[in-house]
Amino acid sequence: MKYCMQCGSEYQDGVAECADCPxxxxxxxxxxNQRHIPLxxxxDTRKFVRAATAEDPFTAEDYVRLLEIQNIPVFMRPRRAGVVDVLTTGALEPWYEIMVGEEYLERAVQLLAQEKRQLDDTSEDAALAAEEEERETESSVPPGAP
Structure with a gap:
């Protein structure tokens, strides 16, 4: 018998592709069993632990996509919802938790730390470029000005 890795459906040996997951x-x-996916x-006896947190859904989705590419069992868990005010809410949890299979924790933490560094570098470069563009715009004289 063969099984779909995404939905777990069972197929006869002659079938090559899952009908539900093209x-x-x-x-x-x-x-x-090697990938710890239950038949x-x-x-399901897998234990998931927090590998990282994210403050926005785009970063959380980026982290999940990165781990999925590396075949690490992962899911994103929202921790907060709605409008949050630090003064009235008190201690705040991160917006999203990135949960991975316990046996993949060390590898996932390393991959996510590397991705976070790249994202931080990219955002710093974008901020510097925006500041430079703003300085150029402020220093230029508008057309037709005396």
């Missing part, structure tokens, strides 16, 4: 390859039971009828 593009998803089918694998044998041993591969599913149909088995209970």
């Amino acid at each position: 593009g998803s390859a089918l694998v044998d039971a041993e591969t599913m 149909p009828g088995e209970s």
Whole structure:
């Protein structure tokens, strides 16, 4: 028997692709067990732990996408909702938690730290470019001015 890695559906050996998940390859039971994906009828015993937090949904989605590419079991868990005021709410939790399989924690933390550095560098470069553009705009004389 073969199984879809995304939805867990079971297929006969002659089938090459999941009918519900286009593009998803089918694998044998041993591969599913190696990747800690439960087979149909088995209970999911994986333990997930927090690998990182994110303050906006775009960063959280970026982190999840990065880990999925590395075949690390991951999901994003929202921690807050609505309007939050530090004065009335008190101690605030991060907006999103990035949860990974316990056995992947060390690798996920390293990958996410590297991604965070790249995102921080990119945002610093963008801020510097915006400041430079603003200085150039302020220093230029508008057309037709005396």
